[in-house]
Amino acid sequence: MKKVLVTGGNGQLARCLNDVANPLTKYEFIFAGSTDLDITNTNQVNIFFDQNSFNYCINCAAYTAVDKAEEESERAFKINATGAENLAKACLVNEVTLIHISTDFVFDGEQVCSYEERDTTNPINVYGASKLKGEQLIQENLSQYFILRTSWLYSEYGSNFLKTMLRLGNERDQLNVVSDQIGSPTYAKDLARAILKIIEIDSKDYGIYHYANSGNTSWYGFAKAIFEESSVQIALNEIKSEEYLTPAKRPYYSVLSKKKIIEKLDLNIPYWKDSLKVAIKTLNKD
Template sequence: MKILVTGAYGQLGNEINELKVNYPDWNFIFTDVDSLDITDESAVEKSFVQNNFDYVINCAAYTAVDKAETDGETAAKVNTLAPELMGRYSAQFNTKLIQVSTDYVFAGDSYLPYSEDHPVNPQGTYGKTKLEGEIRCIHENPQAIIIRTSWLYSSFGNNFVKTMLRLAKERGELGVVFDQVGTPTYAADLAASILKIIENSVKDSSNFVPGIYHYSNEGVASWYDFAKAIFEISGVTCKVNPVLSDQFPTPAKRPHFSVLNKSKIRNTFGIEIPYWKESLKICLDRLEK
């Protein structure tokens, strides 16, 4: 069992690396841009030829949402071209592919949780490049699994949780938007779910059911609620004031609503999804240690 994990330095890649101890019989190969440039077709082809992977988990992404507005070329290479190449060579080498995507493929103007077949309408460069990556990936490999997620955080890398804890040390008061609603997702939970999908399909290949799926933790929160929970659970004293998005103008438009409907991934793969606050407690406990 040989599994390629791209984007190894990111939040999700790091969490998969943490969980690999639970799968001692599997050979994980972790790469990032310094060891495999997944936007370089010849490098990708060579890697598939040499390794004959059984599975690929493409966690690599250009996630600087605001920067993407002025650096669309780089965003497109990582978010569009790379999934296309992963799709092409996974199909060619009969490798099972799991591609990670985002809630930003939607306009963010719904009031009901987004199902996988809801019309897509990305509002910024980041969302547009991720959606085009999905389309090209499926075109190259119709047998791929695509998992859209939202509001990812972990004990690794830069994320909202770490930013809030840092700012709370510097200031006694913070303004956080309350008119953007979604669900915080602990990257460790997503990592565990991806590995469970692979584990089930190792037992029986018919368990690998291609298509688009949604995964986030359960429940709903605004960024304001999220910040309040971070401080309450970690015992940090910092006043949080609810503010409107237009008080924090950004180059890229944020979705006002990005709650994902997870029933498809739950029902198809028998995945249990934790409530966001329970997972936040686990992450904060890890950060404290």
């Protein structure tokens, strides 16, 4: 039976993986939260890998507070870069395939067509820089890796844009949302299914991949779809990024090209609005 370690086991993506992986009885999944396994603790990582024989490690552990990272740069790099390096080194020694999650924020957003895997990276905030460093350290230390860059993740778990909008929709009569940043909202359960497909088909096509739901929109468009789908009445106003200043700059355009992953994994990628409907339905059931 293949043994799969999921780090950051209590986070949004890990919890989606748990839901999606549940019916797959031919794999044993070990979900390790940050108190079970701190990926920045080299010794702990080495011992954890030594005591178990994993076939895969899915790294869902990350420092994800994009704005806070501007003032906690050291911590962001420790988790997103050194943590990833620790896992890569342990994977090499133990012959484990690493599936690591990265971000559209490795790009500067100046492009006008979707970003391919080989396009030049140029992060414009600390979080993006720390995630890029993590990618580089994995590539320097390991060859059996999949790095999946994704964007605008949401689900019924944790805190994310969908849940924030639903909360604000209950609290307010009107809301201003940025309309000049374009990207692809991605349901974390769809990403989880793509990750599991890599394992199920035992792919050896290692490398960097982009995965996001198909289609794209602005944060305003995303919010509008959320309110329409959940029948929330609210006055929604479009604003520009310069009217909503945040500590971290965000790329204006971060749509990822999915061509490579569709071809290599023979994937059908759901349209973002269809997945949003599924997520809202699931939230309403809970």
